[in-house]
Amino acid sequence: MEEQQKHEAPEKKRTSLKDAFGFAFEGIGYTIRTQHNMRIHLVIAACVLVLSFFLRLTPIEWAIILICIGLVLMTEMLNTAIEAIIDLISPEYHPLAKIAKDIGAGMVVVFSALAAIIGCIVFFIAVLRLFG
Secondary structure (H helix, E strand, O other): OHHHHHHOOOOOOOOOHHHHHHHHHHHHHHHHHHOHHHHHHHHHHHHHHHHHHHOOOOHHHHHHHHHHHHHHHHHHHHHHHHHHHHHHHOOOOOHHHHHHHHHHHHHHHHHHHHHHHHHHHHHHHHHHHHHO
């Protein structure tokens, strides 16, 4: 009986919807406070949104831009979570920890570059429509 109790997961307290959103916003706030690149992404996102407004994007173009912004921010947050987990389980330097962190950072770079290319295409089409 005692052996069985060792392997049972402790009973979890139910989390309210309010608490769940609170935890989510704490995570977003943590990323903004601690990650310089997240702040850069947010400044760029704000500039892109202002430019989108002035270029009078179509609803589909807005959707594309907003999806790209969201995914860039999500990849930065995922990278931050990966780094935190790695720091927790491997506080000392380890080559595999470095690889995992580098891959996480690479993920952000790949999608940020892709989002920039997509944004340039959308804006090019919008400029042609307005001034062409």
